[in-house]
Amino acid sequence: MTLQAFALYGVMSMLAFALLLVMIRLIKGPTLPDRVVALDIISVLGIGFVATYCVGTGRSAYLDVGIVLGLLVFLGTVAFARYLERRV
Amino acid sequence: MKSIILSSATRLLMPLMLLFSLFAFFRGHNEPGGGFIGGLIAASAFSLYAVAEGVEQARRVLRIDPRTLLGIGLLVGLISGLPSVFKSKAFMTGVWMEQTIPGLGKAGTPLLFDLGVFLVVVGFVLTVVFSLAES
Numbered sequence: 001m002t003l004q005a006f007a008l009y010g011v012m013s014m015l016a017f018a019l020l021l022v023m024i025r026l027i028k029g030p031t032l033p034d035r036v037v038a039l040d041i042i043s044v045l046g047i048g049f050v051a052t053y054c055v056g057t058g059r060s061a062y063l064d065v066g067i068v069l070g071l072l073v074f075l076g077t078v079a080f081a082r083y084l085e086r087r088v
Numbered sequence: 089m090k091s092i093i094l095s096s097a098t099r100l101l102m103p104l105m106l107l108f109s110l111f112a113f114f115r116g117h118n119e120p121g122g123g124f125i126g127g128l129i130a131a132s133a134f135s136l137y138a139v140a141e142g143v144e145q146a147r148r149v150l151r152i153d154p155r156t157l158l159g160i161g162l163l164v165g166l167i168s169g170l171p172s173v174f175k176s177k178a179f180m181t182g183v184w185m186e187q188t189i190p191g192l193g194k195a196g197t198p199l200l201f202d203l204g205v206f207l208v209v210v211g212f213v214l215t216v217v218f219s220l221a222e223s
Contacts, residue, residue, distance in 0.1 A: 061119065061120050064112070064120060064121070067108065068108075068112075068125070068129065071101070071104070071105050071108065071129065071132070072129075072132055074097075074101070074136075075132055075135065075136050075139070078094060078136070078139055078140075079139060082139060
């Protein structure tokens with residue numbers, strides 16, 4: 001196993017473990033803001049997965065998915081925050 | 089209920105999103121991208137502005153009513169099919185320019201059709217978002 005493959009598998013498993021932890025928070029999360037933050041982190045982890053996959057396969061086309069996710073996830077969280085603020 | 093953080097971030101993010109939508113639009117034909125995804129990114133830039141500054145302000149920034157934009161987009165898509173008819177080919181066959189435009193490559197009717205798709209997507213998404221936010 002080359003060093004790069006080792007690093008890739010290491011990063012992927014770390015991201016997967018983080019996803020597992022966030023999923024626990026998403027399911028358990030006592031309040032709604034907890035769940036919104038968990039959703040936000042899931043999409044950030046998705047950007048991480050896409051970027052790692054790009055490095056692994058050498059195909060740069062997937063980086064655009066990361067850029068679009070990074071630009072739009074923010075909007076989703078803001079909309080959720082506005083909804084929460086209005087509801088209280 | 090206006091947030092200073094959000095409106096300053098919007099001032100930075102919105103030009104970036106519009107620029108990226110143009111980038112995705114122009115790269116479309118041979119690589120991932122195109123009118124649809126470009127239009128979605130542009131529409132989300134405007135809806136971010138609507139969340140930050142209010143729907144009225146966003147309508148003023150857009151200048152044209154989104155429904156008018158939808159109609160213009162459909163018209164542009166129809167017009168893009170016509171040049172091939174005058175060259176006695178089937179309707180909507182791609183017709184390309186003879187000379188290349190520097191920095192852009194060869195332009196043709198598919199670009200025009202993509203522009204139509206772009207405008208339709210922006211118009212449709214903003215119509216939905218604005219009327220949902222106003223209700």
